[in-house]
Amino acid sequence: MTAHRSLIRRAAAVATAATAAVALAACGGGNDGSAGHDGHGRTSSPSTSASAGQGEHNGADVAFAKGMIPHHRQAVEMADLAQSRARSAEVRKLAAEIEKAQDPEIRTLSGWLASWGEEVPEEGRSAGHGEHSMSGMMTPEEMDELEKASGTAFDTAFMQMMIKHHEGAVEMARTEQADGAYQPAKDMADAIVTSQSAEITRMNELLGNN
Known part of the structure; x- marks a missing residue:
């Protein structure tokens, strides 16, 4: 009985961890994509413009x-x-x-x-x-x-x-x-x-x- 409850707890913990990992990946991926897009838009474009203006x-x-x-x-x-x-x-x-x-x-x-x-x-x-x-x-x-x-x-x-x-x-x-x-x-x-x-x-x- 004790072994059975322990097995259930481990299975529940694994499921919770997997769910959290999926949620974190989805959240992180969205943020990275957004940050990367905004970053390129806000940092690389002025840099490119400055380079073009000088060259x-x-x-x-x-x-x-x-x-x-x-x-x-x-x-x-x-x-x-x-x-x-x-x-x-x-x-x-x-x-x-x-x-x-x-x-x-x-x-x-x-x-x-x-x-x-x-x-x-x-x-x-x-x-x-x-x-x-x-x-x-x-x-x-x-x-x-x-x-x-x-x-x-x-x-x-x-x-x-x-x-x-x-x-x-x-x-x-x-x-x-x-x-x-x-x-x-x-x-x-x-x-x-x-x-x-x-x-x-x-x-x-x-x-x-x-």
Whole structure:
């Protein structure tokens, strides 16, 4: 009798354990599936998006880099002239800031193009000659005029030309903000809009236009 009751208790215990195991497996499986789905949706998707945003580029990014390189090169050339020709210390300071900001950006833009298998624009005035009308770049004649100026006349010509130049850069940067896909390029465009808009205001104030 004792043995019979013991057998019944063991059978009941096994049945209870089996039921609990089945319930636990079903519950755990549902949670794992739900957590796994939510996890992928909440963690891997942003990661994938971030990776795509950093790594992918489109035609607008290429156009931005190819246009901004000669544009920046000309600004640096203009800034170099200011160091020996400008009368105003404020103009020389502004020119130095422009050169300091744009030289590294030229290298960055060139690196992007190389990594994308695109050609980096050639150096020299002729490379950017065809773009002056759409991007605010100076014509060779305007650059010659600036080179021949000195003192107060240089200061005025430099700021007037650089305002036009910056306005072209801001326009190009806004196009990249709207149409680009490569996040570092869009970030650079943001920085260009902010910094060069501020410099336009500063130059207008020095010219007495505000």
